[in-house]
Amino acid sequence: MDRNVKYLIIGAGISGLTFANYADGDYLIIEKEKGVGGYCRTIKKKDYVWDYAGHFFHFSTDEFKKKFLDSVNPEDIKYKDKNTKIIYKGELVDYPFQTNIHQLEKEEFIDCLYDLFHKEEKEDYDSFLDMLYGKFGKSIVEKFLKPYNEKLYAVDLKTLDKDAMGRFFPYADIPAIIDNMKANKDSTSYNNSFLYPRNGAGSFIQILYDALDSSKILMEHEVVKIDNEHKVAQLDDGSKINYEYLINTSPLNHFLGYFEGEKFSALKNRLSYNKVLVFNLGFNKKSKFTEEHWMYIPDKAVNFYRIGFYDNILDADKLSM
Ligand SMILES: Cc1cc2nc3c(=O)[nH]c(=O)nc-3n(C[C@H](O)[C@H](O)[C@H](O)COP(=O)(O)OP(=O)(O)OC[C@H]3O[C@@H](n4cnc5c(N)ncnc54)[C@H](O)[C@@H]3O)c2cc1C
Structure with missing residues (x-):
């Protein structure tokens, strides 16, 4: 089924979720994984809390910091002087x-x-x-x-x-x-001092997620093709989404691969990137x-x-x- 949307957001990591929190409500997030959070997901196993990698939040404004801290139990936040x-x-x-x-x-x-x-x-x-x-x-x-x-x-x-x-x-x-x-x-x-949620970086993701309409987040769907000229994105199940604005949070080397044409493959070939492997x-x-x-x-x-x-x-x- 084809859909029309003002803001089409690729990815429900911290960037996609934050954007949707400040969009005017006419948005759709496409997320290829089962859960939200991207690199800021938290894994809990027995007594252990692990993030995909330790994530230290450096809030750029006091207002934004307050938004988060007001939504969590103060006892669930650890304050540390960095060592x-x-x-x-x-x-x-x-x-x-x-x-x-x-x-x-x-x-x-x-x-x-x-x-x-x-x-x-x-x-x-x-x-x-x-x-x-x-x-x-x-x-x-x-x-x-x-x-x-x-x-x-x-x-x-x-x-x-x-x-x-x-x-x-x-x-x-x-x-x-x-x-x-x-x-x-x-x-x-x-970051001489920092704060960390006792339940991992995912606690902050949860706050962003809870403020959204979950029916506007399409989980386990992947954007596979983009027709930039006609502003249409195609998902892995073949469905199409017409958008006014496209917000991409997928890695740039993947993103450029969704477009057809010499221009995009040439740009893609010019990018260099590395990957980080994290063991918990x-x-x-x-x-x-x-x-x-x-x-x-x-x-x-x-x-x-x-x-x-x-x-x-x-x-x-x-x-x-
Ligand atoms: C080891 C490591 C440590 C870091 N430490 C810190 C730190 O301490 N502090 C800090 O501020 N930053 C840190 N960062 C950076 C931080 O992780 C990223 O800047 C941030 O998580 C990026 O969020 P994002 O939402 O932009 O992207 P991502 O978290 O990558 O989210 C993108 C989402 O898009 C989805 N997606 C991708 N392609 C598609 C597609 N085609 N269709 C649908 N969905 C798709 C993915 O599944 C993912 O959920 C660290 C990064 C690494 C690797």
């Missing part, structure tokens, strides 16, 4: 690396400090890697920033824009780095790490780049990684 480490040559160093170089062995510390003072800053940078060298000097870059970010992004950092990480990159100048040696108060992060592990006792929330692993001999400890965030008595 994050880097596993560097078998030792734990506080994150971010650049403001904690004083925690390294003396020789390494001197190398970092020397290069930091002799770095060659530029007016403008050609790439993310160029910016890192210019702002932090050779040693900080080559000991941590380069190997870690190469693991994270899985691309040559010269191909990334200098502002690729935006506000998520902990910039620090020499005074901030020197000050941190004495005060150990990181002022460079966007539960153990029947605590680990020796009882305070840390997550850790960064720059060592390329280790094929994962981060580990998180849900048990230390949720104050649970069994290790949940």
Whole structure:
């Protein structure tokens, strides 16, 4: 059966659900999975709560934060001062690396400090890697920033824009780095303290979902084709939806594949992307790490780049990684 709708939304992840919450009611969400939430889904098994990956919410306005917090039981929210480490040559160093170089062995510390003072800053940078060298000097870059970010992004950092990480990159100048040696108060992060729902990131998804009309969310249906000219989307069961506005939240490399024509396949071929594989592990006792929330692993001999400890965030008595 064909349908007409003002806003056709591909995907019921946090973006699609949020958009629908603010749309004027004439919307339809198509979601290919059985449940809503996308990457912000939560899995509960026995005593364990896992998200598809730990999701830390950084509300951009107080109004938005209040909307969420007013809808959950205050006891179901954990507030934490961030405790994050880097596993560097078998030792734990506080994150971010650049403001904690004083925690390294003396020789390494001197190398970092020397290069930091002799770095060659530029007016403008050609790439993310160029910016890192210019702002932090050779040693900080080559000991941590380069190997870690190469693991994270899985691309040559010269191909990334200098502002690729935006506000998520902990910039620090020499005074901030020197000050941190004495005060150990990181002022460079966007998330020095954070909150986490006891029942996982899915609690926030539930709030967005509950505010919607569930008959306007078509679960287990997939958009497979889009006729951009006539504004028609085709689903996997052959049905067609006429839309006025199309809101896409599916990955761009998939999205471009829904259109016919040379232009779209050429665009698709120009995209580069990586994938993240997340393992959730539960153990029947605590680990020796009882305070840390997550850790960064720059060592390329280790094929994962981060580990998180849900048990230390949720104050649970069994290790949940
Ligand atoms: C490991 C990891 C950790 C992260 N940590 C954080 C964090 O701490 N804080 C933070 O703010 N962000 C974090 N992010 C980013 C965050 O997960 C995403 O920005 C956010 O979840 C994207 O939501 P979305 O709704 O745009 O997309 P998605 O969550 O990808 O949702 C898209 C939805 O569309 C559906 N879909 C796809 N194609 C179709 C189709 N053809 N037809 C119908 N449905 C379709 C999918 O099934 C899915 O439900 C992290 C991401 C990863 C991978």
